[in-house]
Amino acid sequence: MSTRFPVVVVEGVAIPMRGGALLRADIYLPNRRGPDDKGHPVPALLLRTPYDRKDRDRVALARALSQTGYAVVVQDCRGRFGSDGKFSFALTEAEDGYDTVEWIAQQAWCDGQVGTFGYSYSGSLQSALATLNPPHLRAMWVHEGWSDAHSESVRQGGAFELRWMAWMLYAAATDSNLPDTVRERLTQFDVREILRTGRVPKRGQGPLALAPTHDQRFWELFTAGIHSAVWERRELNIRRYWVEHADVPTLYSGGWYDSYTRATIRNFLGLSALKRNPQYLWMGPWTHGWREVETDTAPISFGGEAYTPLLPLLRQWFDYWLKGQGSLPWTAPVRYFLMGGAGGDVDSDGRLRHGGRFLEATTWPPPESQPKRWHLSSDGMLLDRPSLRPPGTATFRFDPTNPVPTVGGNLSSLSYIDPMPGIANPPPTFDRLRPVVPAGPHDQTTSPDIFHARPPFGPLYVRPDVLVFTTPPLTRPLILAGPLMVVLYVASSALDTDWTAKIIDWYPPTPVHPWGYALNLTDGIQRLRFRQGYDHEQPYQPHTVTKVEIDLYPVANLFQPGHRLRLDVSSSNFPRFDINPNTGLPLGSLLGMVAARNSVMMTDEHPSHVVGWGFEPD
Structure with missing residues (x-):
């Protein structure tokens, strides 16, 4: 068992930034030699946050890490809580982070090595400062951060x-x-x-x-x-600066139901190809956050392997790279959780047992995964042989005043502040945040508890504005492990509209779930005006057929025999995404909404289809 040191906390330290601003930090120092020891040089770990450096969870984590022999610096971002200046979302963070790393390295209590850690905004802050390549940055653990906020985060x-x-x-x-x-x-x-x-x-x-x-x-x-230039800053567009990014060992981790699933994998792949130091990827069945619980994704159980205490892994990771002690948590570059495999019964807490297990791979997608294609059919089927496809068109009416409600998915921060009336001293604002809609895996059905859902409640697929395509019940197990794309040939009566896609593991009916359990795995959206890319808007001529590609978040799931692979297609997913008013007016215009008649083509000339990376296990 490693030595535990008492901790000395130096509060409210002013760290100077270029331009003169002072950012406040609390510094946790391991007391190795007695009550007056504040100078014994040790490796330092930096956590920068916009959420209050004195939050109890951050304080507990900093103390726990410092007890194992690290100087831990927890800093408020510019303009947040104790720090000088004005805060504006994702501005000045790269420079402030660089200046902080280099200031830490010059302190008597630091041995010149600095590691960074944190999740969500704090994860992205690490990547932003790393694009400036601070000389004393030695290792990073980026949990849930963006890569290009324009395409997969904002x-x-x-x-x-x-x-x-x-x-x-x-x-x-x-x-x-x-x-x-x-x-x-x-x-x-x-x-x-x-x-x-x-x-x-x-x-x-x-x-x-x-x-x-x-x-x-x-x-x-x-x-x-x-x-445009709005999205080119280092703080928002990490991948633009991959070449300039610090070449240090980095662990990118995240969840299949996180807001930054694709970004996490994108940074891992991009920097693995460019850097000499090892990059690692760790993906679990989690939603957004830094938790030491199996999952907060009720009503689904992924089993005991999903439980992963993070503190021991954090310590093990930095001990290896900053102290030269111990071993890495795992040796393969990729460790991912393959969801699925349990019996689908209900546990004592009423949760569906979906199950899963961690696997290791040399790369992502895993080497055994290959592109597979399923063709949309006019009779609502997904077929792996296009010759069996009855040609045709499926049409629905998209009314932007009655959007398809969000039921789970890759969500975070979509929260309201609980006013807590009648409480004289309410808890901090962050602790009063409550989700507007549930995140993660959920049966794709509505109820009065689902935000913006309207009666009659029930499975989403009974809505007239949701097109459903399914494979026949599988006769053999199927693994999807990799990226997914839905290619649609579409037409609309509107000047602009959206196209949404959702991939589902559809359980067969049971007495508990007579409709079958429709477990959402991943989803995506494509706005018609951006169908040809994001460097310009492409006007659309109503009623003409055009191609749209919906890039879904990657996934790793085992479909069991008897299950179906299901695709839902519509034109809204609210409030996960803003509603397209179908007017074709500039973004942000509030001049009314119009209904659209939207169609998907499924013919030899216009072969709408799904492409996913996967394989059939032995």
């Missing part, structure tokens, strides 16, 4: 992830530069009131108008659909 397929409207409201409600009265008003506002309208308030008219800096930044991102 926007996706040209659509906007509405979680960022909720996130900006939280950021404003905790902005120390705003008067207490303004922050209090913002904590009392419920973002669901906006979402129920289906529209974003006009610039300067919603609650963010009380925080002009945040309002301006939100509208800048909300209306910038083209991949």
